[in-house]
Amino acid sequence: MLARAIERAGLAAIAAKVAAGERLDRREGIRLYESPDLNVVGHLANQVRERLNGNRAWWVRNQHINYTNICNKGCLFCSFYALPKDAAKGYTMTPEQVAEKVRAYLPIPISEVHMVGGVNPKLPYDYYLDLLRAIRAVRPQATIKAYTMVEVEQIARVGKVSLEECLRDLQAAGLDILPGGGAEVFSERVHEELFWAKGDSVKWIDIARTAHRLGIKSNATLLYGHVEQTAEKVDHLLRLRELQDDTGGLNSFIPLSFHPERTQLEHLPAPTGIDDLREVSVARLLLDNVQHIKSFWIMNTIQVTQAALWYGADDTDGTIQEYEITRDPVHDRRQVLTNADLCRLIREAGREPVERDALYRPVAPAAEAAG
Numbered sequence: 129m130l131a132r133a134i135e136r137a138g139l140a141a142i143a144a145k146v147a148a149g150e151r152l153d154r155r156e157g158i159r160l161y162e163s164p165d166l167n168v169v170g171h172l173a174n175q176v177r178e179r180l181n182g183n184r185a186w187w188v189r190n191q192h193i194n195y196t197n198i199c200n201k202g203c204l205f206c207s208f209y210a211l212p213k214d215a216a217k218g219y220t221m222t223p224e225q226v227a228e229k230v231r232a233y234l235p236i237p238i239s240e241v242h243m244v245g246g247v248n249p250k251l252p253y254d255y256y257l258d259l260l261r262a263i264r265a266v267r268p269q270a271t272i273k274a275y276t277m278v279e280v281e282q283i284a285r286v287g288k289v290s291l292e293e294c295l296r297d298l299q300a301a302g303l304d305i306l307p308g309g310g311a312e313v314f315s316e317r318v319h320e321e322l323f324w325a326k327g328d329s330v331k332w333i334d335i336a337r338t339a340h341r342l343g344i345k346s347n348a349t350l351l352y353g354h355v356e357q358t359a360e361k362v363d364h365l366l367r368l369r370e371l372q373d374d375t376g377g378l379n380s381f382i383p384l385s386f387h388p389e390r391t392q393l394e395h396l397p398a399p400t401g402i403d404d405l406r407e408v409s410v411a412r413l414l415l416d417n418v419q420h421i422k423s424f425w426i427m428n429t430i431q432v433t434q435a436a437l438w439y440g441a442d443d444t445d446g447t448i449q450e451y452e453i454t455r456d457p458v459h460d461r462r463q464v465l466t467n468a469d470l471c472r473l474i475r476e477a478g479r480e481p482v483e484r485d486a487l488y489r490p491v492a493p494a495a496e497a498a499g
C-alpha cells in the first residue's frame with residue numbers, strides 16, 4: 129500500500145535514493161516541494177530523522193532575551209523593530225537589565241540563554257561583550273547562544289576589528305554558539321525586495337564559515353511563506369548543505385514560518401500547518417549532513433510541532449520564557465511552556481524527550497523535576 133502511495137506521488141526514484149542513503153539533488157528538492165502527497169514526503173523524511181536521531185526528540189530549558197528592538201535595517205517581514213528615531217517604541221537593555229532577566233529565572237535550571245536583538249547603530253563594541261559577561265556571571269553553567277551573523281557583522285564594524293577578532297572576543301566573553309537567524313532566504317531577488325539594507329547571503333555564509341573555522345558552531349534558518357519561490361528555497365538549502373560539507377559547523381536547521389501580522393507584508397496569507405510540515409520534511413531530506421531539524425513551536429504552534437516530530441523534526445526548541453520577535457504586544461501574554469508541558473507533549477506525540485543544552489549535549493534527567 130505504501131509502495132503504491134509512493135508510486136502515485138511520483139516519488140519512487142527519490143524513495144529508493146532515501147532508502148539507500150543517497151544524496152538528493154536540486155531537481156529532486158523541487159519535486160519534493162511540488163509533490164501533492166505530503167504524507168509520503170513526510171514518511172521519507174521520517175526515515176532520515178529516525179536514522180539520525182532514533183526516537184529522540186530534543187528540547188531545552190531555555191530563556192530568550194531580546195536586548196534591543198532598535199534596528200536600522202527596516203526588513204519588511206519584521207514586526208519587532210523600532211527605527212532609531214522612534215523613541216516611543218524603541219528600547220535597549222543595559223547589561224544590568226539583561227542580568228536581571230537572567231536572575232529572574234534562576235530557580236529554573238535553564239541550560240541555554242538565547243539572546244538576539246536588532247541592529248542598533250548606537251551600541252559600542254564593549255556593550256556586546258558586557259552583555260555576554262553579565263549572563264555568564266549570573267548563570268555560569270548555561271550555554272549562551274547569541275548574536276546572529278547580521279549582528280556579528282555590525283559588532284565587528286562598530287569595533288573596527290576583523291570578523292575573526294570579533295568572534296574570538298565574543299567567545300572569550302562567554303559566547304558558546306551562534307543562533308541561525310538573519311539568513312532569511314539566500315536569494316538576491318528576495319534580498320532586494322524585502323531586506324536590502326542587511327548583508328546578503330554571501331556575507332551570511334562568509335561569517336558562518338569564519339565562525340566555524342574558529343570552532344564556533346552555529347544554527348541556520350530559512351524564513352519562508354512570503355514572496356520566495358520554491359527554487360529559491362531549494363537553492364538556500366543546498367548552499368547550507370555545501371557549507372556544512374566544508375565546515376561541519378551547523379548544529380541544527382530551523383525553518384521559520386512567516387508571521388505576517390503587524391508587518392509591512394500583512395496582506396499576505398500566513399503559511400498553513402501543511403506548509404510548515406512540508407518545510408520540515410524537505411529540509412530533513414535535503415540537509416542530509418545536518419544532524420538536527422528544529423520545529424520552533426513559537427512559530428509553528430505546539431500542535432504542528434507535535435506532528436512535525438513525525439515529518440522530519442527531532443527538536444522543538446524549549447521553554448522560551450519570553451519571546452518578543454513575533455509577539456503581539458496587545459494580545460499575547462508570556463509565551464512559555466514548562467518542562468513538564470514540553471515532555472508531556474513530546475511523549476503524547478510518541479517520541480522520547482531528551483533534554484539538551486545549546487550544543488546538544490544531553491542534560492542529566494535528574495534536573496527534569498523543576499519548572
Ligand code: V47
Nearest residue numbers: 205206307308309310347349351384385386387424
Ligand atoms: O532572523 C523576523 C525571523 C529570526 C519574523 O538558532 C520572523 O536555535 C517569522 O532565528 N515571522 C530570529 N519570523 C529567530 C531565529 C531563531 C529562532 C529560534 C531558534 C533559533 C536557533 C533561531 O526570526 C529572524 C527572522 O528571520 N523573523 N520576523 C516574522 N514576522
